[in-house]
Amino acid sequence: MAEKEKSLTMGKLTFRVQRYEPTRDEKTYLQEFVIPFTKGMTVLDGLNYIKEKLDNTLAFRVSCRMGICGSCGMLINNFPCLACHITVEELGKDVIEIKSLPNYGIIKDLVPDLTPLFEKHKSIRPYIVRSDSEEMEEPTAEYTQSPQALEEYLQFSFCVKCGLCLAACPTSATDVLFLGPQSLAQAYRYCADSRDEGMRERTAIVDSGHGVWLCHLAGACSEACPKGVDPALAIQLLKRTVLAQTLRLQKKKEASPIAPPPVEEKPKLPVPEFTAKPS
């Protein structure tokens, strides 16, 4: 095993990792670790190596290791990305600087305080809002939706709430009250959903002083998004939706009805004679 590891090792990497212990440190500082490079290793692999073999006090969030959960968001060489999503070879440097995500507080080392992200996300009512509250409380069937209607919002529903877009956003850097690309994109995602009837409530939230109009279309959010959600596009579509509603140009949306009960159908092929019948 050791030989295999040695054969994969091609050189040394220097990881300059941000450290911060709130009970001890007044401000953050960078600590250097020299680790072996192995082909195909991600930045997260490097951090795991440090945690396992060099310093077990290093704190960072991680879960799925494959770009699904969105836990390992970090500022890697001054670009917000998922540590599991980016390989050392892609970075193309021997020295890798890793910091906690900007535009958030720091809990410890590389662990950002994502509370503002989730508070803003909750504020835009990120769920299907319907007028038929009885059906919502005790559903009898699913709501229908055509593939075309699904396409309207599908891209924006890939958001994993990693918070990279908000870390990259220049407006969020200066205005902490700005709702941010994640929640605005999700506001559009639900407004564009054919099953939803909460557009009016959501536009009242996003059409505020720190809402959708503060976006200057820098596009940093879309560049940082690891899932291809393109929050900048969603925000522009949301602006159009809000303005159309203000000008009374928005067509009244009929929410998707409940799916009809399934019709009993006879089997297309006759049941073979030799089929065992229940006794």
Place this chain on the structure above:
Amino acid sequence: MRQSYFRLLQLITGVAVFFLIAVHITALRLDDFAGGLGVHIEEPTSWGSVMDRATSAGWASFYIILLAVAIYHALYGLRGVLMELPWPPVIARSLNYIMIGIGIVVFGYGSFIALNAYYS
């Protein structure tokens, strides 16, 4: 009030400023345009021409409208930029009132001059 109303007004005033400024610049360069066509008229920036326009109800109204439209467009844009700066909470809360105050003062002063010239 929703921001989209103000935003819409910003778009409308932006278009209005474009056309009103075009009229203003054309009026000030009218001698050049007329000279190009072989017609010689009085210099638009001479004392006589300026006072002719100032004492005309149409021109006085035009300039007061241009002033109002330009002030709204400029101050709303400036407010958008200023709102993103990390102000102390007191200033952040009162930024709208500061902008409205500046707008009223500038509009009051500008329209006073226009009306004073009109009634002179």
